[in-house]
Structure formats: C-alpha cells, structure tokens
Amino acid sequence: MASATDIARADRQETDEGLRPRLRLLGSRLGALILILNLLSLLILFGGALALNEWRRGLVEARQESLLSQAELLANVLGELGITEGEPRPALDVLEVADWLRDTFIPAGQRASVHDADGLFVADSFQVSDQIPGRPLPPVGSGAMRRLEAARAPGEDPQVERARAALAQEVEAALDGEPQVVVRRSETGERVISVSIPIRHVRQVLGVLTLEAADVDAILAAQRAALMPFALVALAVSLLSSLLLHIFVVRPIMRLSAAADQVRMQRARAISFPDLEGRRDEIGDLARSLETMTTTLSERMDAIERFAADVSHEIKNPLTSIRSALETLELVRTPEQRERLTALLQQDVRRLDRLITDISNASRLDAELARDRLRVVDLGALLGEVVGVYRDSPRPGTVPVTFRSSVGGAARLTGRDGPLGQVFRNLIDNALSFSPGSGTVRVALARDVDGWRITVDDDGPGIPHENLETVFERFYTSRPKGTAFGGNSGLGLSIVRQIVLAHGGRVWAENRGSDAGEVEGARFTVVLPTDGTAT
Incomplete structure (x- = not known):
C-alpha cells in the first residue's frame, strides 16, 4: 500500500490544484497587480492631460467668442x-x-x-x-x-x-x-x-x-498648475508600483537565487521559505516548486545512498560464500564433498547473476519510465499475453497460471505497456516462487470504483502479518521452509510498487484465508486509474 508520506503529498497537491483556479481569477494575481498599477498611473496622467486639453480648448474658444461679441458691439457704435x-x-x-x-x-x-x-x-x-x-x-x-x-x-x-x-x-x-x-x-x-x-x-x-x-x-499657467496634481499622483503610483515590484518580486527572487546558490556551493540537501510558500501567486508557486524539487532531489540522493549500501551488502553475501567455497575447495579430498562445493558455487553464481540483473533493471527503471512514451493500453490484452507466455512455455517444476476477466469490453488506460508488463511478470514470478507443486497462480481483472483492479493469487504459505508492507522494500525476502535459498533478490516487488505509483495507482499485499481462519495463500492487488494519470 502507499505510504503515509505519499498520501499526504498527494492530498497537498490536490488541495493546491483545487485552490489555484479560485486564486487565479485574472490568470495571474501578480501579473494582474502589476498591470493594474501601471495602467492606473498612465490612465491618471493621460486622463488628466486630455481633460485639461479639452478644457483649455473650450476656454480659449469661449474667450474668442466673448471678444468677438464685444468687438462687434464696439465696431457698430464706432460706425x-x-x-x-x-x-x-x-x-x-x-x-x-x-x-x-x-x-x-x-x-x-x-x-x-x-x-x-x-x-x-x-x-x-x-x-x-x-x-x-x-x-x-x-x-x-x-x-x-x-x-x-x-x-x-x-x-x-x-x-x-x-x-x-x-x-x-x-x-x-x-x-x-x-x-x-x-x-x-x-x-x-x-x-x-x-x-x-x-x-x-x-x-x-x-x-x-x-x-x-x-x-x-x-490660462495656460493655470492649466499647468492644475495638471501638476495629476502628474504627482501618477508619479506616486509609479513609485508605489516599483516599490511593490521590488518587495514582492525582486527581493523574493533574489532570496530564491541565493538559496539555490547556497545549495550548489554548500552542497545543501534542501531549502525552505515558509514566508514565501504561503503566498498564492507565482512567487509562492516558485518557492514551493523549489522546495519540492530540492526535497525530491534529497530523497533521491538518500535513496541512491541506501540503494548503494543495500547493493553492496547483498553482493557481499554471495561473494563471501564463493570465496569461502574456493578456499575450502583445496582442502576437499572426496569427490562427494567436491560436488557439494561445486553445487554451492553454482548456486551462489546464479544468485549473484540474478542480483546483478535485478539491480540493473531497478537502476534503469527511472530512465525507462521517463523515456517510454505514454499510449493507450488494453489491460485485458496485456494480461492475456503475459499469462499466455507462462501457459504456453511452462518452466519445469512450475505450477499453472490462469487468467480470468470480468470486464465485458476493453480495459483501457493511458500508460506504458512495457513497465506494466514487468509489473505483472514480477507478481506472477513471485507467486510461482512461493506456490506448492499442487497449487495454481490465478490472475484476475475486474472493474472497481477506483479503476481497474488486477489480483494475483497463489496457494503458498502466505505473508506474515507484520511483513505485508515491508515486502515492497528493496532486498527484502521472506523465505519459508522448503523454498530454495537465493531464488529471490528482493527487488521484484519494489520495482512493482515504483511502476504502479508512477502510473497513479496503488498496490498492496494481503493473505487469503478460509472460514476457519487458516491462511490459504497470498494475494497481491493492483489498482490502476481509468483516466490515465501516469507521470
């Protein structure tokens, strides 16, 4: 199942996306503020100038008409x-x-x-x-x-x-x-x-x-004197807009730039600006994006460090076993002991080969998800092809794999068919590795209120209750009695969760039980959205 951190992050993202339309009535609050202030200063200046020009023209014309009337009267008297x-x-x-x-x-x-x-x-x-x-x-x-x-x-x-x-x-x-x-x-x-x-x-x-x-x-001097208040008001508004731009735009951007330089020069892992993140404009969006980016990078760096440590630890185990077997090989005198050591070496080599293959797949997963183009995928057809490979080309000693779909038509979603196929193969391989010889692996597809639901059931010993979540961690393996050692690298289910989360879905594990409370096997459930919210 998804972790609490992922759920909280998704809820926060949904909350921000729900608030943005209401807070962007003009497309951009900050841009609208700058535009309104600048237009206001210009409108005040030009409006005042136009009003005074019309007033001057009207006053001069009225003065001319008045003088013309007086002059006509005086000229008539003089005549x-x-x-x-x-x-x-x-x-x-x-x-x-x-x-x-x-x-x-x-x-x-x-x-x-x-x-x-x-x-x-x-x-x-x-x-x-x-x-x-x-x-x-x-x-x-x-x-x-x-x-x-x-x-x-x-x-x-x-x-x-x-x-x-x-x-x-x-x-x-x-x-x-x-x-x-x-x-x-x-x-x-x-x-x-x-x-x-x-x-x-x-x-x-x-x-x-x-x-x-x-x-x-x-008259003109009076006009100029009357224009001065408009010019002073326009100047004050322009100065105020410049000051606001400096306070609300320039200074925050300078702080963000300095913080980014600090991350680069001092190798800091993350930055945080609580006073900027609360703003509901582009600066707030930028601050939140920078914090999210640096936090994601920090988490990715931590994950890489943990991955490298886990890889080093997991590879050391078979290498140590191989070195011990080689050192012991010179002391072996009977053919039976030599055969047992040789078998142990082969088993460790296969385990090391599986580890290196899975580690390589896990390390390339992010790049493959980024490069793979989104397309419309029919889950029913994809599951049929995957199950068909196991049914038509069964490996020796494996149990049968069946597929059942309760969806009448095509189960379409927008995603990446390659990584999704890897999800189902990993789940089927995991079920096969823990299934008894008389068991069956059952794959089912159904329509759910949350999207498309895919389940993979086995008839194995089940999963301890305390490990239902930890099975998705890297290099975690739970090997019941009778299971071959080294058959699982512990990366398959971790890859499954990473791909499912990248497609906006969820995956979890649970145990199937009878009415008497006995565990009859494990079930892995994958829910993928129908609206294609792959990232």
Missing part, C-alpha cells in the same frame, strides 16, 4: 459715432474715436485699438488722453508691410517688429471685410487673443477695431 462731418466720403473722426475710447469702459486685461481705412493707427485704449499724442501720420501706402515700415522707429526691437507685422497682417485682412480671430504674440512677448472687426458705415469700411485679451498665458 455710427466716429464719422467726420462734411466730408464727401465718410471717414473716421480721430478725435471723436479717441474721446469715445477714453469714455468707454474696457475691461482689465483687454486692449482696444483702432486703425483707419488705410490701416494706419488712429487710437489705442492704453494711450487715450485729451490730446492724442504722436508724430505726423506717414503717407498712405499700399500694403501692410509698407504701413508697418512707415510706423517703425529706427533701431526698434525685432520682437516688436514681428508683433507689429502680425498686427498689420491681421488689420489688412480685416479691412477686406472679414472679422479676424487669432492668437498671436504682443509687442511684450505675451500670448494674446486678438479679434479685429471692420468698422462699417452702411457698407463702407471706415477702419478696423482690434480688441486684445492678454490673459492666455495666465
């Missing part, structure tokens, strides 16, 4: 009030316009200026007084750049020149009759929203009214 009397053609009255601008309330942060029909400067709300100062007006030109050159002072700042050129282009475009709404730089370098509206009398364009608002930079 009625600022006309020179007595002229054959209507024109702006410069003094009337200056007085009107002086008396008209212009909101703080705004600037109103007026240009005549030739694009020349007439009045400015920043320079309004009782007498309009300034130099004589230059001759009328035929373009915005010529009017700008006429108004430019010698040695003027290039920034001022560019500002006046932009204003001249805006005024010239407005003189064509279309209102202009632009964002440009003023003479002081500030960003301004400028609206230029033609001043009309009936259909005649008398000049241009320009209304500027220099609060664009203030």
Whole structure:
C-alpha cells in the first residue's frame, strides 16, 4: 500500500490544484497587480492631460467668442459715432474715436485699438488722453508691410517688429471685410487673443477695431498648475508600483537565487521559505516548486545512498560464500564433498547473476519510465499475453497460471505497456516462487470504483502479518521452509510498487484465508486509474 508520506503529498497537491483556479481569477494575481498599477498611473496622467486639453480648448474658444461679441458691439457704435462731418466720403473722426475710447469702459486685461481705412493707427485704449499724442501720420501706402515700415522707429526691437507685422497682417485682412480671430504674440512677448472687426458705415469700411485679451498665458499657467496634481499622483503610483515590484518580486527572487546558490556551493540537501510558500501567486508557486524539487532531489540522493549500501551488502553475501567455497575447495579430498562445493558455487553464481540483473533493471527503471512514451493500453490484452507466455512455455517444476476477466469490453488506460508488463511478470514470478507443486497462480481483472483492479493469487504459505508492507522494500525476502535459498533478490516487488505509483495507482499485499481462519495463500492487488494519470 502507499505510504503515509505519499498520501499526504498527494492530498497537498490536490488541495493546491483545487485552490489555484479560485486564486487565479485574472490568470495571474501578480501579473494582474502589476498591470493594474501601471495602467492606473498612465490612465491618471493621460486622463488628466486630455481633460485639461479639452478644457483649455473650450476656454480659449469661449474667450474668442466673448471678444468677438464685444468687438462687434464696439465696431457698430464706432460706425455710427466716429464719422467726420462734411466730408464727401465718410471717414473716421480721430478725435471723436479717441474721446469715445477714453469714455468707454474696457475691461482689465483687454486692449482696444483702432486703425483707419488705410490701416494706419488712429487710437489705442492704453494711450487715450485729451490730446492724442504722436508724430505726423506717414503717407498712405499700399500694403501692410509698407504701413508697418512707415510706423517703425529706427533701431526698434525685432520682437516688436514681428508683433507689429502680425498686427498689420491681421488689420489688412480685416479691412477686406472679414472679422479676424487669432492668437498671436504682443509687442511684450505675451500670448494674446486678438479679434479685429471692420468698422462699417452702411457698407463702407471706415477702419478696423482690434480688441486684445492678454490673459492666455495666465490660462495656460493655470492649466499647468492644475495638471501638476495629476502628474504627482501618477508619479506616486509609479513609485508605489516599483516599490511593490521590488518587495514582492525582486527581493523574493533574489532570496530564491541565493538559496539555490547556497545549495550548489554548500552542497545543501534542501531549502525552505515558509514566508514565501504561503503566498498564492507565482512567487509562492516558485518557492514551493523549489522546495519540492530540492526535497525530491534529497530523497533521491538518500535513496541512491541506501540503494548503494543495500547493493553492496547483498553482493557481499554471495561473494563471501564463493570465496569461502574456493578456499575450502583445496582442502576437499572426496569427490562427494567436491560436488557439494561445486553445487554451492553454482548456486551462489546464479544468485549473484540474478542480483546483478535485478539491480540493473531497478537502476534503469527511472530512465525507462521517463523515456517510454505514454499510449493507450488494453489491460485485458496485456494480461492475456503475459499469462499466455507462462501457459504456453511452462518452466519445469512450475505450477499453472490462469487468467480470468470480468470486464465485458476493453480495459483501457493511458500508460506504458512495457513497465506494466514487468509489473505483472514480477507478481506472477513471485507467486510461482512461493506456490506448492499442487497449487495454481490465478490472475484476475475486474472493474472497481477506483479503476481497474488486477489480483494475483497463489496457494503458498502466505505473508506474515507484520511483513505485508515491508515486502515492497528493496532486498527484502521472506523465505519459508522448503523454498530454495537465493531464488529471490528482493527487488521484484519494489520495482512493482515504483511502476504502479508512477502510473497513479496503488498496490498492496494481503493473505487469503478460509472460514476457519487458516491462511490459504497470498494475494497481491493492483489498482490502476481509468483516466490515465501516469507521470
């Protein structure tokens, strides 16, 4: 039967596999945490930027519409009030316009200026007084750049020149009759929203009214100030995610790497991280896998050491017997004694040959299980072939072997037919070695709630109750009276259990008894799963 350690390990594995689907709602808890934190920081930053861009665009557009409405109203008033009397053609009255601008309330942060029909400067709300100062007006030109050159002072700042050129282009475009709404730089370098509206009398364009608002930079500064909290929050989230990655990913991986190096350099047998094994993410899986791997390697190394010690002990016995017989052979004088020694030597040689063969098979078993490809196996057909070999080619002095199946169809499972055949041959050989001459070895196949049940019965003396489990240990042999010495190496049943466990099954031994309580023979039972859980 399976040991308590194997059962506990299987229960733990089933528990972990049952918990993983519930703990992996997003496929990976750690990956989901990293993804959510990084996306959250980016969403905060981009969301804030998009919101502020839309707000800035809407604010600038609203400011332009407001200035356009004010400029249209002022231009309509100037079209009625600022006309020179007595002229054959209507024109702006410069003094009337200056007085009107002086008396008209212009909101703080705004600037109103007026240009005549030739694009020349007439009045400015920043320079309004009782007498309009300034130099004589230059001759009328035929373009915005010529009017700008006429108004430019010698040695003027290039920034001022560019500002006046932009204003001249805006005024010239407005003189064509279309209102202009632009964002440009003023003479002081500030960003301004400028609206230029033609001043009309009936259909005649008398000049241009320009209304500027220099609060664009203030709006942008307010936007940048409003964006700072979003940027700081995004930075904090990014720093937090980096810190969490360092704490929950980098440091544990560094600890695992250092532990692995310690195992390699100090030849340690196992590592254990209780604080990491309790985590239900990939780091916990890695820690548990590393611990399981090192524990398995440690158990394998211990098993190899025990196997080597057992092999050395078992081989020494026939070798010691052979050496003693050879040393005694020179002292033997009668032919009868020489024949007995020769028979003893032959028996020890056969025992040694059987030991070496079984040891070789046992040592190659893991490699064969790893290399052999899984396939669908019909247990009924496999058992029929194995039993058929014993039935058709019986060895001298052996008892008959029979096979009975209560399965109506094929008994299929996914496994390795070679190792499974070795299981049944070892069980049959073990039953034959302990069966009396009048006995029979019976092999049966049936369907059980746990899977496919195979039993091998013999009519031998049975197994002592205290040895029902130890018979599966390596090099253990129980030889009743009348059984030939050296006929069993003690590895056959150990190989049986190893192969059955590799296929996810169970094997155990028990005694068959009569109603009177007498032992009628031994029974070995193998249960293999039908779902093919071979490893």
